[in-house]
Amino acid sequence: MKSTILNTASSYLLPILLLFSIFILLRGHYHPGGGFVGGLIASIAFVLHSFTHGTDDTLKLLRIHPGVLIPVGLGLAVLSMFAPVLIGDPVMTGLWFDEPFPVIGLIGSALFFDIGVYIVVVGVVLTILFTISQYSE
Amino acid sequence: MTLSTYIDYVILPILGVALLLVLVRIFKGPTIVDRVIALDLLITIGVGVITVFSISTQKSTFIDVAMILALIAFLGTIAFSYYLEKRGRK
Amino acid sequence: MLFAVLAGFIVSILYIPFGRFLKGKLAGLAALLPISLFAYFVSFIPAVSDGQRVTFHQPWVPSLGINFDFHLDGLSLLFSLLITGIGSLVFLYAAPYLRGHRYLDRFYAYLSLFMAAMLGVVLADNVLLLFIFWELTSISSFFLIGFNNDNAASRKSSLIALGVTGGGGFLLMAGLVLMGHLSGSYSIQAMVETNEYLKNHVLYGLILLLVFAGAFTKSAQFPFHFWLPGAMKAPTPISAYLHSATMVKAGVYLLARLYPVLGGTDYWTYPLIIIGGITMLYSAFHSIFRTDLKGILAYSTISALGILVFLIGIGTPQSLLAASVFILVHALYKASLFLITGVIDHETGTRDITQLAGLRKVLFPLAIAGLLAALSSAGLPFTFGFIGKDLVYEATLHTDGVMPIILTALAVVTNIFLLYAGLLAGLKPFTGQLPDRYQRIHLPSLLMWAPPLLLALLGIAFGAFPAIADASLLNPAASAMINKPIDTPLKIWHGFNLVLLLSGLTLALGAFLYLMRKPSASGLDWIERFNNLSPKHVISQLTHYVRHFAIRYTRTLHNGLLRVYLLRIVVFATLLLAFRLFAGGNIYLLPGYLTPLSVYEIAVVCILIAAIYLTVTSSSRLTVVVATSVIGYGMCLLFVFYSAPDLAMTQFTIDTLTVVLFVLVLFRLPPFLNFANRGARIRDWVVAATFGAIITLIGIQVLNQSFDDAVSKFYGDNAYILAKGKNVVNVILVDFRGMDTLFEIVVLSIAAIGVFSLLKLKLKASEKE
Amino acid sequence: MIDNTLIFPVIVHLFTAIVQLFFWRKTVAQRIVSITGSLIAMLLATRLFTAVWNDGIRTMQAAGWDAPFGITFVADVFSSTMVLLTSFSGLAVSIYSATGVARGRMLYGYFPIFHFLLMGLNGAFLSGDIFNLYVWFEVIIIASFVLMTLGGRKAQIEGAVKYMAMNILASTFFLTGIGILYGITGTLNMADLSLKIAALENRKLVDLTASFFIIGFGIKSAVFPLYFWLPSSYHTPPSAVAAVFGGLLTKVGIYALFRVFTLIFIPDDFLATLLVILAIFTILTGTFGAVIKNNIRRVFSYLIVCHIGFMLGGLGMYSEIALTGALLYLFHDIMVKTNIFLIAGLIRKLRGTMNMDKLGGLYAEYPLLSLVMALVLFSLVGVPPLSGFWPKIYLFEAGFMDGQYALVAAIIVGSFATLYVIAKLWAKVFWKDQPDAPDGETPADEFKPLNPFRKSLLVVPIVFLAAITLYIGLAAENVAAVAKHIAHEMKDISPYIEAVLGPNVSP
Amino acid sequence: MVKQFLMNLLLAFTWVALTGVLSYSNFLFGFAVGFLLLWLMNRNESDHRYFTRVPKIIGFFLYFLYEMIRANIQVAYDVITPKFFMKPGIVKYPMNAKSDFEINLLSTVISLTPGTLILDVSEDRKVLYIHVMYLRDKDQFIQQIKDGFERRLLEIIR
Amino acid sequence: MELLLVILLGVLYAAGIFMLLRRSMVKLLIGLILLGNGANLMIFLAGGITRGKPPVIDDAAKLFTDIYADPIPQALILTAIVISFGLQAFAIVLLKRVYVLINSDDLDDLNTPEEEDI
Amino acid sequence: MIDILIGTLCTIGAVAILIAAIGILRMPDFYLRLSVTVKAATLGGGLLLLSAAFYFPEEVSVTTKAVAIIFFLTLTAPVAAHLIGRTAYFIGTEKWKGTIRDDLAGMYDKETHQLGSGDNEGDNISHPSS
């Protein structure tokens, strides 16, 4: 879709939305938000970009195919789930750093799990949407 | 009268009525673009509703929801434009 | 004894790797198995005739009470000897008969399997073990009957045979389980002990029904007899084996075996007499119209089976003794006649009785065998057949009331026809003028003519010297049936009495018939005019109707219309839920607790309902999408009002993405067509509205039920302290119930891969699977 | 007993799938990883089963939150047996797929999805939490959607639409039921639910809730009149996929029915009667369908429906004997149904078709293979002493005990029909000569051109499963002991509850 | 000019840190104080633009607000009264704005004021097509925009 | 309010069912979405609703000081929403494929005759 | 005091939104509806958010968010309006009969949807495209 105005708008909306998605991701443990919504917003940012610039351009921007994010995210989530097993705890036991970090608060395996979720969601949504839009084009 | 009751009994009902009015437009159409903009307006009103609701309940948490709505509501409109434009060109 | 039974199985398995070495000249070696088994069982004769019983026990499935429990008594021994004895001859006979056949190894494998299964049937003491072997005989005979598998008729016959015997088998199984269930044990010997309980049980009739169903189908009783003539499509050695001594006798064996458990009541006697009587007369009559040698033998076999059932039905000691004698008699002459037929078929290429004559000139030993077998079957004095027939008449005459007259008359008529049939099969091909085309026939190998001759000679031998068999075999067999010792020596001569008169009458009329009536195709044609009334035809019609019903049923139910399927599911659900809702107990019509209403919430609910209405009624796809997203946003607002910000966020983002998805996909789809007629729409509305109303009512019931919120409290109390998060929903998602979340992203991942491959993958034409 | 490793059969498939995703489009690596993963899964499943069989129920509390607060995983004999059987089926199909599945499909994620599916199955069997069970069900159905449509031709897509519509509907019922269940008990842990539901005074609510589960699981396990998706779709996907579907997918519905209706809801008279009636109709419907179809896989599809009825009937009768019979049938059915679809696939490889009229001559050409196939097919029929025979004894006995003569009659009819169609299939496919193709083009023989190794990849799984089937038949005592044990645990649920909630709570 | 802006921000943050009150009003106050200080300290004529632009931005913002409220009232009146006073039309408006950013900003501003709405920008980015609600005279309207929003906006940006 | 919501619940289910019974695949999908919303609402209602008390602990506190909405139904619905999104996305794409194959979204056309089986 | 300010802001905002709602209902054609709603709603929403920012003064994040939302609404609403507006024009959405002028008529290339600047053409009088 060709529109100068949308073109310009999307180029500054993309970083804003991405920043926002990371914000939503990190604060999920304390406030509404988290990996899902964060991931969804990040994908929406790219989708918006692809509406104006075309899917191919967005893929170029991403450098990797979003599908790659799926195993990466899954792997991260699974590992964070499995880390406790290595020290003899049940699956998914939360492991935590003792000191809180600014903004994010305490950092623990749950956060890595949430990041995994985020990555998977981005990978999934973009894979689905880009596949469809390439198919229609 | 506290602010909270004022919002509950004046502001929110006004917004509720606004929502219903917009809904009538969604029903009436007549064209799809009318419905799309009505939908867009509905969401914008939703942002307002959520905002004042958070004032009324004194839970700033809800503002987050309003923020999400405001951030991505227009994507729907853009998608419809994208679709209609493509279809029109066919 | 276990080994004796299993030997056949083991051998048949050994045929898989080694069979190819036994295809040629060595094929006859296969007979080593039955011969040695025969010898093994012969060794039991002294003990068994002394009234001893040999038992064997080896656990198998003790929890079901199914073990390798074998029990050798007179009855079992008689059958075992027949199975292995005639088996030996058939094994030997088959080697030259099927020489060079590409599947000779498979043939012997099936035959060994079959023999083993038969041995298992007659030796098992446990009804379920018996049943296992019983079914194995059905299956192995399926393979034997369909041995010429490239022949369509052969395949069809084997299917019919399996269908009938297998179907009966399942009923039998139910009957046997019922017996075992009621008597508390599957052991026949144990059941004999509790037979009074069984006979007086309410379900006794059902047991009999089921057991009879098994026995009648297996033993080809009217109206299930039709599979047996068809089974003649098997190579002749198989026919000889299956129909003289083994397969079909299994049903008879079962009745005999269960006589002490179930027999002796009116419910037992009359069905057996009636069915046996009909069978023997019906098929004896039919046999005289056949022109195919095997056809004649088939029908006479059925008739003989009818006689046996009839005798077991009468259930007097005489009749049971008669039955055991007749079993042996029939086995000997019928096997002989079959084997003779096999040679004739093998040498002349035909079995048509109207084409065959004078073969004594080229196949002399067989002519002797034929003559002897025919005489035995005719029951001429000094043949074993004579003794058999005598005993039959004796048995029928010794029943009560008016029965003797009817039954004896039945027996006489049957025997006349049978006599005729026996003469036709044993005598007719060898008498008269030898046609030119058969001049060059040579006597086949010893293995092919000796077995029938031997069998026929045995028939005469037993007849002349009945003492060989009576005390050693036949009395023990009969005594096993009535469960008390019998010692009735068989006599060749009973003196002048009614029985002798009847025998004479039978002989005379039978011989008269043989001399007067020449078999002809026209006779066959005549009888076939009644085909429409035959059980075979009736059952095949029935099958036809069942099939048609099945087609209509399946097509109606599975009509390819998804909406109809869904409608049925919904109607089922509605009915079930409605029943549960309205049956008994009071229904709440209002929620137990109501949070106060506010105007804007009403507005949101109104919007939702209106949007739902628009979604349902709109005829434009895009409007539907818009309306659906309004529903999503409405839900989102509800989630906000009722304290679920995370939900609201997720619902909203996902809703937006769904719109995007729809929009991308709807591209180029045509507008909705309103297919449904008014009636269908109204019906659907009614169904949907009813379902919705029920859901509402259920919701109200649920709202009236409070619950223990310990889990929810635990989450609230420990979210921060233990799990270090303040957004409890998020803590639940990533910690308390993190497993759900992990696998939910797996769902998403799979969906993405699915979408990717659904749209990208285009298989090459070669890649079908 | 707490055992944090009981989840391994799930995890190993998850890892396998993720590793394969990293090897996207590297089909050789995927095949190797798949077979290795399946082998490991089988070892782990065997280990789990032995442990549970010897030492009793094992539990794992995810993240260390005690039940009922966290998600509990429970391995009792029932679930560990299911996991074990799944691992057998999984290994067989995994090996078979190495040659049996088109390379194009492998390039687009066949193997990872397959392992996700197995993971979902294992998860469903091991889960002790009703909502978690829902999640597993969703993993299973989405994976099955993908497998069904992968590389989809028209018929496949058509089948998939119906399959999908009805399965999503089923999930909705399931989910609604969970919602209500939570609303009346406040818990999701199945052991806890068992206690709370038993204590609930409003039985009407309990019955209503149970109805949602009946409908949801009823659809998934293809019970009359909810079965329509199955014959609409099971004849369409690649045979390896159909094998997993036929062997395991409907069985997970049956598993859930058995689990939920022995642990949480105990059927009342009405429900028991309803189940029996549904079972009868299911059997008859499957029977009618199977006898008239001409395509091997369509026949098998209806046979699945028919045999679901057997198991459902066992549940309806609800005696220990009946449950034993149904379970025994379930075990047998998983092995055999997987195998018959593999066989159908192999036949297709050999002859290029699955239409019985166009097939023939296999007996002459492949005697040994035919023998193995015959063994499997006749096991399906329940020719004694093969595996399908034993359960029927229990079912008959239970039927007589319970006075369910109509059900016994239906089972007889179903068994007879199975016998008939299998014999017909045998006569047409194996005995009959290969008919000449009418239009002169003989379908391609895809088997002969393969090298011996790849041929063996197709044959070995069939033999492997046939061997297990044979074991179930000949060593029925051992298998029956397992089934009996499970049936006993179903009637006496206190060990399960104690294992999950600790010894101080008693029902 | 960027340097001064950053300096100003730094001063504002320092103020917040010093007072220890983390709130917007305090930050704005700190920014204002910083701006004042920078302006007082600035003796470099060539770098004067920062100090003229900030008031201009504020001025533009107020103008925009004024326009918006005025036009909103006008439209509101039209909406709630039964009779329509509108004379709508689509007008071609030749822009002075050149860059994407300028065009974007201009169109945002025009669109947000009631009564006008950007429908599209021509392919060659020379003209805007504006939907106008109260179109009395085309040229007068164009002139009004040119003198109003576009001039003020370009002054700030360029 | 519960009464209103429970009626809405019924309406959602009824509309979902009605849409399932149409011939158009698009409507079928919409029906499934409506039913999904219905199921979510059922969970939401069944768990009990609380207005304006999100289950988020205040920044300053370590424990809830006030009543709060039951977080479990929310977590369940969230999971269910995300899962349905996955299924819906796939279903929508399947719709596309169906359309490409049969050039319509009429579900009654989805019947390849048995003769064409492989 | 602050409550009164907030109440006032809220009221103005709500009324603005109500006017937008009435506007979208009453306006005679699509372009007018679009024109009315975009700004009225943005204004209304902005005012409501502003009042929230005043209401939670101690929570910096709320103020930030409120400002961010206003910023976002201001940024996105015109863009969305422009897109849907031009799309409506493509698909030939009818204009009100009182429309007095249409410079866009005939400027779009039918095939590519490229929009010319029309420098060479004279002013053309509006005619509703239908």
Ligand code: NA
């Ligand atoms: Na969250």
Ligand code: NA
């Ligand atoms: Na304006």
